[in-house]
Every structure is written in C-alpha cells, then in structure tokens.
Amino acid sequence: MKNKELLLLIIMLSATSGYTQTIAYPFSNTKLTFEERVNDLVTRMTLEEKVSQMSSKSPAIERLKIPAYNWWSGCAHGVGRTKDTVTVYPQSIALAATFNKEQILLTASQISDEARALHQKAKKEGRFGEQYYGLTMWDPNINIFRDPRWGRGHETYGEDPYLTAQIGLAFIKGLQGDDPKYLKTSACAKHFAVHSGPEYNRHSFNSKTSDYDLWDTYLPAFRELITEGKVSSIMCAYNRLDGKPCCGNDLLMQDILRNKFGFSGYVTSDCGAIADFWLTHKTNAGKEDASVDAVLSGTDLECGDENAYSTLVGSVKKGLIHEKDIDVSVKRLFMIRFRLGMFDPDAIVPYTSIPQSCINSDAHKKQALKMAREAIVLLKNEKSILPLKKNIRRIAVIGPNADNTSTPLANYNGIPEKVITALQGIKEKLPNAKIIYDEACYPVVNLADMNKIDIVAIVEKAREADVIIFVGGVNAELEGENGDAGKIAYDGFRAGDRTTIKLPEIQTNILKALHATGKPVVFVMMTGSALAIPWEAANLSAIVNVWYGGQAVGEALADVLFGDFNPGGKLPVTFYKSDNDLPDFENYSMENRTYRYFIGEVLYPFGYGLSYTSFKFDHLKYVSQIKTDGSVKISLNVTNTGNRGGSEVVQLYISHKNSKYKTPLRSLAGFQKIQLEKSEMKTVELILTPKELSIVKNDGKHFTVPGIIEFSAGSGQSLKDKSNNNVSGNLELSGSEYLVY
Secondary structure (H helix, E strand, C coil): CCHHHHHHCCEECHHHHCCCCEECCHHHCCCCCHHHHHHHHHHCCCHHHHHHCCECEECCEHHHCECCEECCECCECECCCCCCECCCCCCHHHHHHCCCHHHHHHHHHHHHHHHHHHHHHHHHCCCCCCCCCCCEECCCECCCCCCCCCHHHHHCCCCCHHHHHHHHHHHHHHHHCCCCCCCCCECEEEEECCCCCCCCCCCCCEECCCHHHHHHHHCHHHHHHHHCCCCCEEEECCCEECCEEHHHCHHHHHHHHHHHCCCCCEEEECCCHHHHHHHCCCCCCCHHHHHHHHHHHCCCEECCCCCHHHHHHHHHHHCCCCHHHHHHHHHHHHHHHHHCCCCCCHHHCHHHHCCHHHCCCHHHHHHHHHHHHHHCEEEEEHHHCCCCCCCCCEEEEECCCCCCCCHHHCCCCCECCCCCCHHHHHHHHCCCCEEEEECCCCCCCCHHHHHHCCHHHHHHHHHCCCEEEEEEECCCCCCCCECCECCCCCCCEECCEECCCECCHHHHHHHHHHHCCCCCEEEEEECCCCCECHHHHHHCCEEEECCCCCCCHHHHHHHHHCCCCCCCCCCCCCECCCHHHCCCCCCCCCCCCHHHHCCCCCCECCCCCECCCCEEEEEEEEEECCCCCCCEEEEEEEEECCCCCEEEEEEEEEEEECCCCCCCCCEEEEEEEEEECCCCEEEEEEEECHHHHCEECCCCCEEECCEEEEEEEECCCCCCCCCCCCEEEEEEECCCCEECC
16 A cells, blocks of 8 residues: 555544544554554654553553553453453363363353453443453463462463463463454463462572473473464563573573564563562662663563553663664564454454353353363262262251352452352252251361361261261462462461461361261362372262362252262372472472372372263274374274263373483373263374474473383373273384474
C-alpha cells in the first residue's frame, strides 16, 4: 500500500479501545502485517511513552489513542481473582493427575473462553486497564516439582519433565487458540528457570545446579513449550542462578532462551523481581543499574510497584543504554497486544464474539466435574471396600476439609458460583442416610495446642456410623506462595513451604482413634503435594487423593466413593515414606530426587493409581525405523479383565542400560489414556521419536547413542511398582552417535 493511501486511511477504534475519535496512522491499517504496524506505532512514540509501556500497569497514551492496559492476569485452573464468578477447575497438579492431554486442552480452551468474555465485558463497561481482566495470562507454571516441601508445587504439573511438557503443551494450545493470525489469550511459561523453592528466601536465593541437571530436568519443558507450543510469553524467576538474577541472567535469557530456543515473544519479570537485584541479591547498585541490566538481558516488562524501569529514560540520556534497546522490548510488548486483536475492530477478531453466556455455563461446569473425577487417585482399597454400597444407613464424615469451601479452590483461584464440598456431595448422593459430621480440627495444630482437641468426643460421634470417611490433608493457607500462604506459624510449615512431609500429627492421632473403633475408615486427602502417610497406608481400609479438586470436588468424590465413577487418576509426583528420603531442600542437585533418580523404596510411586477394575497388557510389538528419522513404534494390547468399565493410563518408560553417559534410572517417554468397558480390548500404539530415545550432554545437546534401551509399558513403573503387569523389552540402537537437537 502506498504512503498516500496510508495517510488517507481512517479506522474507527471505538469497538476495541473505548475511544471514539478517528486516527489516520498506518499502525491502524489492518491490511498491514502486525510487524509493520508495530514498527510504525513505536516510531511515533516518545522515549518517555515507550518506557511507560514497559510496566505491568501500562498507562494510556492519549494522543495516539492507546488505552491503558494491565498485563497481570492468571488462569492456572480457571480465570483467577476477578470480581465476577467463574468456573473453577481442579488445581494444576490435579489436572496433571488426569494424564489426559485432550481433556486438558478442552479445559484450557474453556478457561480462555471465559477470559475473553470477561475481557469483552470489562471493555464494554469502560474498565480499561483493570487487573485480572486482561488477555495476557501468566500461566502455566511449568517448574519441576523436585521436592514435595515446596509450597507452590501444586501450581505445577509434577516432578517429571516429559509429563510437564505434554500437559503444558495441551494447556497453552487451549489458551492461545488455533487461529493463524490472532491469539485467543497469551499464555506464559513460568518461572524461567531453576525455580522450585524455598519460598522464605526466594528473593535472595542462589540456585546452583550442574549443567546436566539444567538440561536434563529444569529446561526441557520450557524448550518444548517454546519450540513446539509457540508460547507467547515467559516469566523469569525471582532467584539467582549461579550468582546472577534470573531476570538479568544472560546465560538463561540470551544464550538459551533467545538463541538456543529461538523465543521471540515477550518476557515479564516476576512481580518485584527487578527490585530484588539491588535490595536482596545485592548484584546491582540500584534501580538504574538493575533496570539496564534486566532490559539488556531481555526482560521486557517489569511487574511490581517499584517502577524501577522509570529510570530507563535517564539511562538512555546518560548513554547507559540505547533507545534502540528500549525499542526492542516495546515492540515485543505491542506485538502481543496486536496479536490479541486489541487494535482491531471486533468484527475481524474471531474471539471477540465469544458470548458472556459461556461463563459458568453448564458445559463448563460439566467439564469441571469431569476433570475433578479424572484427577482422583485411588491409593489403597483393602479388600475392595470401595465402592461403598448406597444402602449404607449411617455415615460419619469427619475432618477439617470435609465441609471447607476454600480448600478445594487452592490458590490463584477465581470464585465459583458454588462449591460442592465433600460433605455436601455425600449428602446429595445418599439423601436418606444419616450423616454424622464433625470438623474435628484445623488441618494442623501446634504441639502446644494438641491436647485442646477432644478426640474422645469426635470418636464417640463417629462410633455409631457404619463407615467413617475422614477428609483431611492440608490447604493453600498452609502450602503455597510466600505472602499468600504461611501467614500463621504452624509446626511443620514455613512461609508457604513445609518443613516436614508428614501428615499433620493431629490428623494421624484422630485417624488412629477412629481406626480403633473397628469401623472401616476411608481417608480422603485434599493436598497439593505428596504426603508421607506410612501409618495410614499400613492400617486404613482405603485412601483416596482428591487433591484440590475445584468447585465440583464433593460431587466427584461422592461419585467415586459410591461407584458411579471408576477412578483412574495417576500420581504426577512420588509419595515418599518419610523426611529421611529427602535431600536438603536448598540443594538443587537431582541426585536421589524424583522417581527418575531416587534409589530407595517409596510409599507410592510416580504414575501409580488403582482402579475398581483390572487390566491386562500383552502382545507387545515394536518396529524400529518406522520413519527415516529413526522413530520406534511400540504397540500392545490392553484388556479390561475386571467386572466394570474404567480408564487406564498406558505409561511407557525407558532406561538406558550400561550407557557411558549419565542418564536417569528411568524416564516416562510416552502415555495414552484409554477407556475400556468390561472385557473390551484395545491396541495402543506409542511412538518413541529420537527425541525420547536421546540422551542429553552437559552442553544441552541431545544425541542418540548406540546401546541397549530397556522399555516397559503398562499401568506404572515396572521396576518400582510390582503390583502392575507391565510388558517390557529391549531396543538396540546401533550405528554412531546422532545429534537430535
């Protein structure tokens, strides 16, 4: 288009910006590419205006008719923290327990529908720049849950890099949509990188890790979401890595993120992370020095109230940084806003037509229930006590999480129209049964107050029941982000983290007393992380983990307890026996951590989960070189040999035998969730590409290496879970080393 034509172009922005005046700038021309429009816009901005847009609270630029925008929104398991009610799905760790990529994509798509609808509502009401109503979603959290004591672990997808990557890919695809031009919402992979506690010192902590662990554990999920998922945003972490703050770390932000991974989107700091440079890390002299350092490293947006980036105007004038460096960041930021359709008429942006009626719709509520059901992990079912019969006359529902409406919502949550608690779900399932309820205690009680809990009275109430359901665990007031959780000091918890993985002692004491009645006791856990429950595992009739199951957790639990749904969730984390199994929390080495490197015996292994039916795996076949790239196809038959339908997660693990290079003991390399009716058989095919077959060297490069690869496929880890009937075999990779990527 000629310049003369551009100057004559008049575009109305009233539908998207709230401004009714007309403008005639090329950046308003929807026939130009986004790059051309962004470049034109930035050339028209003053230095002061450019810098103003590098804050998470970006002010309006009236003369260019650019509305204010607040970048901070979240949607880990539903749109978070808005004034409007929304659908609240199970917490991230629970979503991972479903091992269901297709349903996670659908869940994320519904979440982004609600985000779009809420954003449109805010625009129509003139609420420009209101926090939590934007389209830049600062999720998912794909940090590796390396240690169960980390309070924010329930925001992640667990301890395994492959599972985290696969679940994360599905989630961001659901958030960002599939339009070739526009983003539905902008997803953000966080926190980059090597970030998983402790919370109390996260603003000053220096994480140290080997090159091998960096590339083998901490970076793979980020690589996948960037290179395969095309995630549009990255959030850098609070802590330092090898002495340099992550948000100003050239190794992470330039060499790896931009150069090796080819990331082209924008980077935001975690909120307050730039101030940490001079206040706590002590790596920089002050605001000015820290801001220059962060921007030159590639942190485009500052989140927080310190306004350190406001010093960039003076820094340019002093020659400490060039205006062209500011331009790089500002262009990245406006590229996202253009890709979200914020400067185009609603009529040509496909996602602006998403109706308000999708929020809290029946379809979304149904999906929240479905995911809550699929996330439930049956850990123990002695003598098949579950499912319980519906003709039970008297049920005791005891415990701190039995009728708590906040615990199922976890953190960074929205507010649903209704939360169905465990107590309510059981009452609705059996309306004619007598329900005996007692909260018993808060999830944790300090030792000094232990004797104040009248356990005798609790037991007497429960004694008349035919079955006792104890709903315990922890909550997001205890485990979570520093500042949100841990505000009250309790034994076993610190600033959101845990100092012990044991179930709080008061709950074990109550469970022992309930067990002594001789009545069957079903222990229902609400938790975002692994709990050490050796006594419970050895003595109780059944154990069910419902995590933080969202708004429908009570209905989902009742469906499982009384047999209307067959549980099929699997653990995305290892359940250890005791604190003695854990290395020092602040040691970031993966030595003896997670199922990939832990050499001891565990209580419940990664990938574990029981069913009310049984499955047989046989007729294992594999074909090498099915493609010219050296992929291997593995197929096996799975048969439901039980008396009812149910789901199974077919898990494929590999182990490099006698490798001259360091490798994990075993690694998840593929999985597929299937549904089988009674006596039904399906053939499952899983593809091992060179990526899954490769090993990583200390420089981050992946190679296929000649040697023997042992693989097993079935319901869990064959080497750590003797209860399954996995099938296994050996692959021999021949030839020379081959660079994969």
